[in-house]
Amino acid sequence: MGFGSYDESEQQNQEVDTDSEEEAVNVHETDHEGDIEFETEKSTDELVDQLQQMKDSE
Template identity: 70%
Template sequence: MGFGSYDESEQQQQTADDDEDVEAVNVHENDHEGELSFESDLSTDELVSQLGEMKDEE
């Protein structure tokens, strides 16, 4: 079959089987609430400079 071709028999009405034992994925199972903080002795300019150097290395 070429691109865009299809088998008409595959286009018949399809039904989902509700009888199957399928586990749902819980995307909130490992949600965490909290804070992240850090302290640095570097100034904002020094941190931005380091970021620029890291980007240049890539």
């Protein structure tokens, strides 16, 4: 079983230009600082029980 030929010439000059600010990815571009609120009809105890059931089923 072969995996193809190995050609060292393909391994030459694989430099990556990491100095370009224009192409850089800003990982904080979509950060969100604030509060998230939601309403539910379940009590805290019911939600904790549901979470425990989810953990137990794993």
